[in-house]
Amino acid sequence: AAGVIQSPRHLIKEKRETATLKCYPIPRHDTVYWYQQGPGQDPQFLISFYEKMQSDKGSIPDRFSAQQFSDYHSELNMSSLELGDSALYFCASSSRGRQGAAETQYFGPGTRLLVL
């Protein structure tokens, strides 16, 4: 079965540079979530999109932005990178049914970002 695809899988950047992470959800999934997992920490929710509109926002720095495109893939744009941004960034996708219904999020393999 098709899974969530994330690219790149690894990324090395210098401080103050920019990075773009991409996420391709499972086919027919309309909702995308982004999470950040620091070393030895649990994943923290950043932002989510449903039908190309931002649906929820967590502890995402102002230096980060994201969007979901017409083909439902999503991109997380990170600017003015800091050492503390080094982490594993996960994308998850789900299929939202009726409003308020439970969803199951399926995670991609993650993008490991290292800021030097």
Next chain:
Amino acid sequence: AQSVTQPDIHITVSEGASLELRCNYSYGATPYLFWYVQSPGQGLQLLLKYFSGDTLVQGIKGFEAEFKRSQSSFNLRKPSVHWSDAAEYFCAVAEYGNKLVFGAGTILRVKS
């Protein structure tokens, strides 16, 4: 705000022994609960989930979990652990399909 507590940071069990990983949540309404497993450097794989109905849910790889509303718990169990089960396990809660709130994780070590 919702929160999830996994009281055990590390657990070591012998191969073939039974396993129970604890998870407690704080949430006003009926929660949607999940267990995910993460191998080193890998993504999060869904083991099982509870939305409603039977409070004992079966998952993949021989895992099961029991939802106990009175104890606000959703403990993960496996009757016989295999060396390949060594990984980090995360309990998570979601509200109406929105963001997941994760516990701090429990690292499982399996000794032969």
